[in-house]
Structures are given as C-alpha cells and as structure tokens.
Amino acid sequence: MAKHTISVLASDKPGVLQRVSGLFARRGCNMESLTVGASEQEGMSRMIIVLDGEERMLEQMCKQLRKLIDVISAEPLERRRMVARELMLVKLRAEPAARPEIFGMIEAFRCSVVDVGLRSVVIQVSGDTDKNDALLQLLRPYGILEITRTGETAMNRGE
Missing domain, CATH: 3.30.70.1150 (ACT-like. Chain A, domain 2)
Structure with a gap:
C-alpha cells in the first residue's frame, strides 16, 4: 500500500468537515492524518488528508469528495512534486x-x-x-x- 495525499478546498461552514470524514468512514478508508485551516481564498478552508491505499482507491475518493456539497476541489498531490x-x-x-x-x-x-x-x-x-x-x-x-x-x-x- 502506498501513502497518498489529497488537497481539498471547501467552504468554511459548519458540517463540512463532518461530511468529509463521514465519506471516508463509510468507504472503510482510514485517514492517517487530517489538517484543516484557512486557505488563500476568503471563506474557504483547505484540508490536507493523508491516507494509505491503492491508486484506484485514491482516484475514487477524490471523485467522491468532489460530489460533496461545499467541496470546491479535491486533488491528489504527487509525492515527488510536493512539499x-x-x-x-x-x-x-x-x-x-x-x-x-x-x-x-x-x-x-x-x-x-x-x-x-x-x-x-x-x-x-x-x-x-x-x-x-x-x-x-x-x-x-x-x-x-x-x-x-x-x-x-x-x-x-x-x-
């Protein structure tokens, strides 16, 4: 299993974090770490989610995240191209x-x-x-x- 990182941009509203974490729980996917904070855009938060899994699972989780209300984007970060x-x-x-x-x-x-x-x-x-x-x-x-x-x-x- 490989370690993957997803960057999620979402509205800074009550309940958004719960919907995101609930999605992972429903899919039986464990988040190794989750950091959340203000983003470069007013009224938006950035979530960085680290998880272990197969490439196919990463793609599926990004697609599912993009379907959530208040999620603007969900993009995987490549290990060799990220800090x-x-x-x-x-x-x-x-x-x-x-x-x-x-x-x-x-x-x-x-x-x-x-x-x-x-x-x-x-x-x-x-x-x-x-x-x-x-x-x-x-x-x-x-x-x-x-x-x-x-x-x-x-x-x-x-x-």
Whole structure:
C-alpha cells in the first residue's frame, strides 16, 4: 500500500468537515492524518488528508469528495512534486546531567527548545514525517513524557 495525499478546498461552514470524514468512514478508508485551516481564498478552508491505499482507491475518493456539497476541489498531490511538513511537540524527561547530550541532538535535527522545566524540556520539531520519526527513535531512551503531532500539511512545489 502506498501513502497518498489529497488537497481539498471547501467552504468554511459548519458540517463540512463532518461530511468529509463521514465519506471516508463509510468507504472503510482510514485517514492517517487530517489538517484543516484557512486557505488563500476568503471563506474557504483547505484540508490536507493523508491516507494509505491503492491508486484506484485514491482516484475514487477524490471523485467522491468532489460530489460533496461545499467541496470546491479535491486533488491528489504527487509525492515527488510536493512539499510536506509536520509540526511535533515532544516533552522529554531531561535531568540536568543529560541535557547537554539532548541539546546536541536537538541542534543536529534543527529543532528548538520551547520550554524548560526542572526535570523536563519541550522541543518543537518541524519537518517531514520520516525525519520526525527518526528523531523520536533517538529520544526514546531519555524518556518521552508526551507527544503531540499536527499531521502532515502539504502543497505542490512552485513551477
């Protein structure tokens, strides 16, 4: 199964997100991530949906999305032609003695420390999902206390 990304432009009205997610549920298709926010057009929202599945399923989901009321467009994004990023916050157990090593790793991954407590730090990571997953593997031995991730947001590259 391949990972696919769909960009949906829809009216910014109550119930639109519910109709979109309901469509996926009815088709038995699980969304790996969903990000929603204001778009470049007033009164419109952009949804970025990441899912696993066959190419045929991707085409079918785009066709079904386009039929929904308030959906203006639903277009698949090609992995090689898009820019995708995810934001992640990680609260990490960080005793003072371990901090220099942790901060060195954070610097190597171009992350930033956004909060420091007596026994923990919160770091902000922005990058592609694979990079974020790799950092998590390196941080696990220190003790991850909490993680929150936005899911992928994406767009096609410039011409």
